[in-house]
Amino acid sequence: MAKLKIVKVGDDTLRKVCRPVDTITPRILTLLDDMVQTMRAANGVGLAAPQVGVLRRIVVVEVEPGEVYELINPKIIAFSGEQEGAEGCLSVPGQWGLVKRPMHVTVRAMNRHGQIVDYTGSELLARCFCHEIDHLDGKLYIDRAERMLTEDEIEADD
Ligand code: ZN
Numbered sequence: 001m002a003k004l005k006i007v008k009v010g011d012d013t014l015r016k017v018c019r020p021v022d023t024i025t026p027r028i029l030t031l032l033d034d035m036v037q038t039m040r041a042a043n044g045v046g047l048a049a050p051q052v053g054v055l056r057r058i059v060v061v062e063v064e065p066g067e068v069y070e071l072i073n074p075k076i077i078a079f080s081g082e083q084e085g086a087e088g089c090l091s092v093p094g095q096w097g098l099v100k101r102p103m104h105v106t107v108r109a110m111n112r113h114g115q116i117v118d119y120t121g122s123e124l125l126a127r128c129f130c131h132e133i134d135h136l137d138g139k140l141y142i143d144r145a146e147r148m149l150t151e152d153e154i155e156a157d158d
Contacts, residue, residue, distance in 0.1 A: 001030075004038045004052040009092045015138040018048075018055045020073045024114050028058070032070050032112055035060045044090045046128045048135030051091050059132035063125045071119075074109035074133050083123065086149060087131060087141045096154055097145030101127045 007013050021028060031054060039047040039060055049058040061069040081103025086096045105126040107119050121129055131141055142148070 001033045001037045003041050004034050006038065006042060006047075006090050007051055007053055009089075009140065009142070011091075013050050013053055013055070014091055014135070014140060016050060016055050017138050018050055018057045018136045020057045021110070024072070024110075024112060028056075028072070029112060031056075031058065032060065036062070036068055036070075039090075042090050045124070046132040047090060048132045050135055050138075057136045059136065061125070061128045061132060063121075063128055069119060069129075070112055071107060071109035071129075071132075072111070074107045074129070074136075076105055076129065076133060077108045077118070078104075078106040078120075079126075080104045083127065084146075085127065087127065087145070089131070089141055092140065092142060095142075096149040097142055098147055098149065099127075099131075099141050099145050101130045105129045107133070 035047050045063050046061040049056045057073045059071045059074060079102035082100060083103045084098060084100045087099040088096045103126060104122045107129050111117050
């Protein structure tokens, strides 16, 4: 496994629409492993392939330690409710913004074995699914944030 470099806001890579994965190759499996390692090393709860410079529709999410979601070609197939909360991004270091997201989200994706699986998440997991899938279409949370948090507000959260 290898830790990958995380692309930061301002890089065009983050604004591109990613291509779907047709076949699970050894390269894709290595990428999934490397993305999980990179996310953990950066203390993140999610990471999308464009954030490591790969324009493919792949995300990893780990909100609860040890509960890893590896989502290939993920699509949101259902959502309900609403939540508003602070959101950050490994590609936008040191900043947080207030973002509205659905409270419950169901995602359909392919797993590393090529099976199509549905996952339903609420609260932070739902927020994370939305945030990471946005990355695959070149969208960042700073585009959706109602406002960015001030340094005082960020410190109050620590
Ligand atoms: Zn992000």
